[in-house]
Amino acid sequence: MAALSMTGAASAGCYNCYAPPPCQTCYQQQYVAPQYRTVDETVMVSPGATVAHRTPAQYRTVMVPQTVMVAPPGVQYERIPPQYATRQRVEMVSPGYSYYAPVQMGCASCGY
Incomplete structure (x- = not known):
């Protein structure tokens, strides 16, 4: 049959x-x-940071035998923001x- x-x-x-x-x-x-699509995504390239900049004390001689501090030592902080970039990746929508x-x-x- x-x-x-x-x-x-x-x-x-x-x-x-x-x-x-x-x-x-x-x-x-x-x-x-299969069906694919391209997706833009934001990725961190470099993380943020905080950098300390130290300044030494400032001294001056006011008289020959005497030196005095004019400005104390200090620290200034600089904040560096994170850096981002956009990259593309391909993902499958349907197999x-x-x-x-x-x-x-x-x-x-x-x-x-």
């Missing part, structure tokens, strides 16, 4: 396809490619898949 349905499908011009018995409809496997679709057959014996 299976040989008859395959023979019938083959004689109806259906090659390289699958015809499940007892149906004479021919199905071919169709492929749908590829396959399915069976009926094939329109040209059949001389049945008139289609």
Whole structure:
């Protein structure tokens, strides 16, 4: 019985396809490619930092035997902000898949 349905499908011009018995409809496997998209994302290139700049004390000689402090030592802090950049990455939106679709057959014996 299976040989008859395959023979019938083959004689109806259906090659390289699958015809499940007892149906004479021919199905071919169709492929749908995976779908991708490009996404922009912000990434940190360099983290922020705080840098301490130390200033030494300032001294002056006011008289020959005496030196006095004019300004005390100090610290100034400089904040360096983080640096960011935009990069692109590709992500899959839907994976590829396959399915069976009926094939329109040209059949001389049945008139289609």
